Amino acid sequence: MKLHNISLGNIQRRKGKMLFLVLGLVMGISTVVTLVSITESMTWNIEQRLNQFGANIVMVPKSDRLSLHYGGINVGGVNYQVREFDQKKLSDIRTIKNHKNLSIIAPKVLGPVTVKNKTVLLMGVVFEQELALKTWWHKSAGRFPERENDVMLGSRAAALLGYKVGDTIRLSDRAFNIAAILRPTGASEDDAIMVSLIAGQTVLGKEGKLSMVEISAFCQGCPISEMTLQIAEKFPHAKVTAMKQAVMSKMQSIEMFKSFSLGVSILVILIGSLLVMVTMMGSVNERTREIGIFRAIGFRRGHVMQIILLEALLLGIIGGIMGFVTGNLMACSLIPMVIKDGVFAGINSTLGIVSLFMAVALSLLASLYPAVKASNMDPSEALRAL
Amino acid sequence: MTQANHLIEVHGLNKAYLNGDTRVEAIKQMDFFIDDEEFITLMGPSGSGKSTLLSILGGLNHPNQGKVFIDSLDLYALTAEQRADFRSEYIGFVFQSFQLIPYLTVLENVTLPMAVTGQKKKVKTQMAMTVIDRVGLGTKALRLPDQLSGGEQERVAIARAIVNKPPLILADEPTGNLDSKTAKDIMILLQSLNTDGHTVVVVTHNADMEAYASRCIRVQDGKCFV
Numbered sequence: 001m002k003l004h005n006i007s008l009g010n011i012q013r014r015k016g017k018m019l020f021l022v023l024g025l026v027m028g029i030s031t032v033v034t035l036v037s038i039t040e041s042m043t044w045n046i047e048q049r050l051n052q053f054g055a056n057i058v059m060v061p062k063s064d065r066l067s068l069h070y071g072g073i074n075v076g077g078v079n080y081q082v083r084e085f086d087q088k089k090l091s092d093i094r095t096i097k098n099h100k101n102l103s104i105i106a107p108k109v110l111g112p113v114t115v116k117n118k119t120v121l122l123m124g125v126v127f128e129q130e131l132a133l134k135t136w137w138h139k140s141a142g143r144f145p146e147r148e149n150d151v152m153l154g155s156r157a158a159a160l161l162g163y164k165v166g167d168t169i170r171l172s173d174r175a176f177n178i179a180a181i182l183r184p185t186g187a188s189e190d191d192a193i194m195v196s197l198i199a200g201q202t203v204l205g206k207e208g209k210l211s212m213v214e215i216s217a218f219c220q221g222c223p224i225s226e227m228t229l230q231i232a233e234k235f236p237h238a239k240v241t242a243m244k245q246a247v248m249s250k251m252q253s254i255e256m257f258k259s260f261s262l263g264v265s266i267l268v269i270l271i272g273s274l275l276v277m278v279t280m281m282g283s284v285n286e287r288t289r290e291i292g293i294f295r296a297i298g299f300r301r302g303h304v305m306q307i308i309l310l311e312a313l314l315l316g317i318i319g320g321i322m323g324f325v326t327g328n329l330m331a332c333s334l335i336p337m338v339i340k341d342g343v344f345a346g347i348n349s350t351l352g353i354v355s356l357f358m359a360v361a362l363s364l365l366a367s368l369y370p371a372v373k374a375s376n377m378d379p380s381e382a383l384r385a386l
Numbered sequence: 387m388t389q390a391n392h393l394i395e396v397h398g399l400n401k402a403y404l405n406g407d408t409r410v411e412a413i414k415q416m417d418f419f420i421d422d423e424e425f426i427t428l429m430g431p432s433g434s435g436k437s438t439l440l441s442i443l444g445g446l447n448h449p450n451q452g453k454v455f456i457d458s459l460d461l462y463a464l465t466a467e468q469r470a471d472f473r474s475e476y477i478g479f480v481f482q483s484f485q486l487i488p489y490l491t492v493l494e495n496v497t498l499p500m501a502v503t504g505q506k507k508k509v510k511t512q513m514a515m516t517v518i519d520r521v522g523l524g525t526k527a528l529r530l531p532d533q534l535s536g537g538e539q540e541r542v543a544i545a546r547a548i549v550n551k552p553p554l555i556l557a558d559e560p561t562g563n564l565d566s567k568t569a570k571d572i573m574i575l576l577q578s579l580n581t582d583g584h585t586v587v588v589v590t591h592n593a594d595m596e597a598y599a600s601r602c603i604r605v606q607d608g609k610c611f612v
Contacts, residue, residue, distance in 0.1 A: 001497035001510060006490075013489035293485050296446055297499045297546070298474020300467050380447035 003303060007310040014283060018315060021279040021363075025319025026326055028272025029359050033327020034334065035261035036351055037344070041335050042254055044345035057215040057228055061085050062239045084109070084209035085238060093215070096230035104133045104216040109197060111204035111211070113171050116161055121192040122171065124200015127152075133216055137189075141165040142180035148199060150179035154190040171195070172203045269362065276312075276366035284308065284370040288377065295379035304375040312367035313360060320359030324352050392455075393554065393585050394420040394443060399452035401438055401608075412438040413449065414608040420587065422553075425580040427596050428589045430605035436589045437482075437558055439605060443587065444477055444556050445469040456554065474502060478547030478584075480557035484539040486531040486546075492518060493527040496545045503550070517545040521575060537568035544575060548584065555579060557588045561595065573598040 011018050061083035090107055093099075109124040127145050131137060142165035145152050151171075153163055158181045163169060167178045176195065184190055201207045217227055224242045232240040284291070291304055328347055335342045401413035412435040420426050428436045441447040442454060445461050454461045456476065464472060473479075478499075486495045496514040505513075518527050521541035523534075531539055540560060547555055557576065561569035569592075577598050580586045588595065596602045604611040 001490075001494050001501045002507075003501055005494065006487075006498075006501065009487070009489040009494070289485070290487060293481070293487070294498075295470065296444065296473065296479050296481075298470050298472075298477075298550075299502055300470045303502050380441050 003306050004310055006307050007314065010283075010287075010307075011311055011314060014286075017279055017283060018311075021276055022315055022319045022322065024272045024275030024279065025316065025359050025363060026323045027275075028269045028362065029320055029323025029355050030327035030330060031268040032265040032358070033324050033351060033355055034330040035265055037328060037331030037348070038335060038338055039254065039258050039261055040348065041331065041342060041345040042257065042339055045339050045342045046254065056217055056224060056243050057231065057240060058243065059213040059215065059231060059235065059238045059240045060211070062237050084206060084211055085235070087208045087210050089235065090210065090213065092234045093213075093231060096227065096234060098217075098227045098230060101217050101227065102215065104129055104214075106130050106133045106214045106216075107197065107210045108213070109200045109204060109206050109209060109211050111200075111206065113193065113203060115169065115171065115193070118161065120157055120161070121188070122200055122203060123189070123192045123194045124197040124204070125194055126197050127194075130194075133214060134185075134189075136185060138183045139180040140183045142178070145179045145194070145196065147177075147179075148196055149174075149176050150196070151176040152180045152182060152194040153178060154182050154192045154194075155184040156190040157193055169193070174199075174203060269358075273362055273366040276363055277369060280308070280312065280367045280370040281373070283311075284374045287374070291374050291377050292379050292381075295377070301375035304377075305371045308367055308371035308374055309364060312363040312371075316360035316363030317356065319363060320356035323359055324355040327355070391421050392419040393422040393424070393457060394587075395453075395455040396443075397453045397455075399439075399442065399449050399454065401435075401442060401447065401449045411608050413442070416452070416608075416610045418603060418610055418612050420585065423580065423583055423585055425577065425586045425598065425600045426588070427599040427602045428587060428605055429591065429593065429596060429602050431591055434605045435608040436591075436605045439610075440556050440558050440587065440589050444479060445473055474499060474550065476552050476554060478550065478552040478555045480540075480543050480547045480555065480560045482559045483563055484531070484536075484543045486539055486542055488531055491528050491530055492523060492534070492542050492545075495531065495542055496549050498546060499550050514545075514549055517549050518542075520548075521545045535568075536564050537571060540564060540568070540572050541575065544572070544579075548579060553583075553585060555584050555586045557586065559589055559591070561590065561592065566594075569595075 063083060087107065090105070093102065093105060096102075106129040107126060108130075111122055112119045113122040114120070131144060139152070140155065142152075151169060153161070153169075158164070158178075161169075163178055163181075165178055165181055169176050169178055171193070176199070182189065195203065201209060215231070217224060228240050228242040232238065294304055294307075332344045335344050396416055396418050399413050399416040400411075402409055402411045404410070416439070428439060430436045438447065442449050443456075445454075445464075448462055456472075459472070461469065461472070487498065490498065493511070493514055496518055497510050500510045500513065503510075515524070515527065518524055521544055523538060523541055523545070526534060526538065531542065534542065540563075544555075544557075544560070547557075555576070560576070561572050564572060573588075573595055576586050576588065580600075588599065
C-alpha cells in the first residue's frame with residue numbers, strides 16, 4: 001500500500017465525479033487546441049495561397065529616375081532602355097540569413113524584339129521556376145517549352161502577330177518553334193514572347209545579364225521586410241521591394257483571430273479551472289471521514305495533500321491527452337467550415353506537450369486549495385463525523 | 387514527573403467546546419493513569435465525555451487545560467505533525483462503526499497505516515497478512531469491506547490498529563454495532579492482544595464488557611471515577 005494506491009482507488013470509486021472533472025479539463029484544453037490549430041491552419045493555408053499567388057519580393061536594378069507607369073499604363077512614352085545586373089552574383093541570394101525561407105527564385109531578362117514589323121516584349125525566363133511561381137499560367141494550346149529553341153506566346157501577342165502552335169518565329173535571325181500559347185492572364189505576359197533565359201540573353205545581346213528577379217518566400221516566422229533588407233545588403237545596386245500589402249492584410253486578420261482565440265482560451269480555461277476546483281472541493285468534503293481516519297492513523301498533512309494532488313496529477317494527464325486529441329479532431333472538422341477549401345495544417349507535437357503541461361498545471365493549481373483545506377482539517381472535527 | 391510503570395498519565399485535564407451558543411464542558415479536571423499492559427474500559431453513558439477523552443488520549447483533540455503524558459512524553463507539547471508521527475508508531479485506533487475505506491480490500495485497509503512508512507511492499511504485505519491471519523480473516527484478505535459481516539469488519543479494523551505493533555490500542559465502542567455473540571468474540575480478541583503486551587483502552591457503555599478488562603474507569607458528566 002502506497003499513497004498512490006489510495007489516489008487510484010478513489011478515482012476508480014468516484015468514476016462519475018472524476019469523469020466530470022476530466023470533462024472540465026478536456027473542455028478547456030480542447031478549446032485551446034482547436035483555436036490554436038485553426039489559427040495555425042489559417043496561417044498555413046494563407047501562406048500556401050500567397051505562394052501560389054506568386055512573388056512577394058521583386059529585385060530590379062536601382063534607377064535614379066521616377067516611374068511613369070501606373071496600373072499598366074506608361075505615360076512616359078516608349079522606353080526601351082532596360083538596366084541589368086550580373087547573373088553571376090545571383091547565387092549570393094542563397095547566402096542571406098533567412099535563406100531557408102526562400103522558395104522560388106525566378107530570374108529574367110527583358111528587352112524589345114521586332115517581329116513582323118511590330119515591337120514586342122521578349123522575356124527570357126527559366127521556365128521551370130517561372131511555371132512554379134505563376135501557377136495561374138495555363139496554355140490554351142501546345143506544351144510548355146522544354147527545348148532551347150521553344151517559345152511561348154502571350155494570348156494577345158499570338159493574336160496580333162497571327163501565330164499558332166507549331167509555327168516558326170524568327171527572333172533576331174534565329175528560328176524558334178512556338179510550343180505553347182498562354183491563356184489570357186490580364187497581365188503583361190499577354191503581350192510578350194517568352195523564351196529560355198539563355199536564348200533571351202543571346203537574342204537581346206545581354207549574355208550573363210538579368211533585368212529582374214522575382215522571389216517567392218515562405219513568410220511564416222520570417223518578417224518579409226527583414227528578408228528584403230538582407231537581400232538588399234547582398235545587392236547594393238539593386239532595388240529590392242517587398243510586395244507585402246497582401247501578406248500584411250492577411251496576417252492582420254490572423255493576428256485579430258489570434259487575439260480573439262487567446263481571449264476565448266483564457267475564459268474557457270478559467271471556467272475549466274473553476275469546474276475542477278468545485279469538483280475537487282466536493283470530493284474533499286465527501287471524504288471528511290476518510291481524511292479523519294488517515295490523520296488518526298498517522299498520516300501527516302503533507303501525506304493528505306499528496307493524495308489529493310496525485311489524483312489531480314493523474315486526472316490532469318488524462319484530461320490533457322484527451323483534450324489534445326479532441327481539440328485536433330474538432331479543428332479537423334471545423335477548418336473546412338472556417339476556411340474555404342482549407343486544409344488541416346497537421347498535428348503539432350509542441351502543442352501536444354504544452355497541452356499536457358497546461359492540463360496538469362491547471363488541475364494541480366485548481367486542486368491546491370481543496371488539498372490545503374483537506375490537509376488542514378482538524379482530525380477531531382473530522383472524526384466527530386464518524 | 388511520571389512514574390515508570392505508567393504508560394498514560396492525565397493531569398488536570400479540561401475540555402470544553404461550543405455547541406451552537408452553548409459552552410459544553412466535556413471533560414472536567416480529570417486526573418488518572420493507566421499502567422503499561424493494562425486492559426482498561428472507559429465506561430459511561432452517552433454524552434458523558436468518554437469519546438472526547440479517547441480522542442484526547444490519541445492526540446487528536448487538543449485539551450483546553452491539563453497534560454497528557456504517554457510513555458513520559460508530553461503529548462500536546464508536540465507539534466501537530468510530530469503527534470501524527472507519534473500516532474503512527476505508538477497508537478492503534480479502532481473507531482466506532484469500523485470506519486474501513488470502502489474502495490480498498492481487507493489487505494489494503496490493513497496495510498493503510500504502513501503507507502507512510504518506508505518499508506518495502508513485501509514486508510508490508512507479510513506484516514498485514516500476519517495480523518489478518520491473527521484476527522481469523524486469512525481467506526478473505528482480497529475482499530472489499532462490504533463483502534464482510536459486521537464482526538468481520540470489526541476484525542479488519544482491529545487488524546489495521548495493530549499492524550504497526552503499537553504499544554497502545556484505543557477502541558471507541560468496538561462492539562456497539564455487533565450482536566452479543568460477535569461482541570464477545572471481539573472482546574476476547576482484544577483481551578488476547580492485551581495478553582500479547584498491548585495496552586488496551588476500550589470506550590463502552592455496555593457494562594458486560596467490564597468483565598474482560600483488568601480495570602474500569604467510569605466517566606460521568608465529564609468527570610472520571612477510578
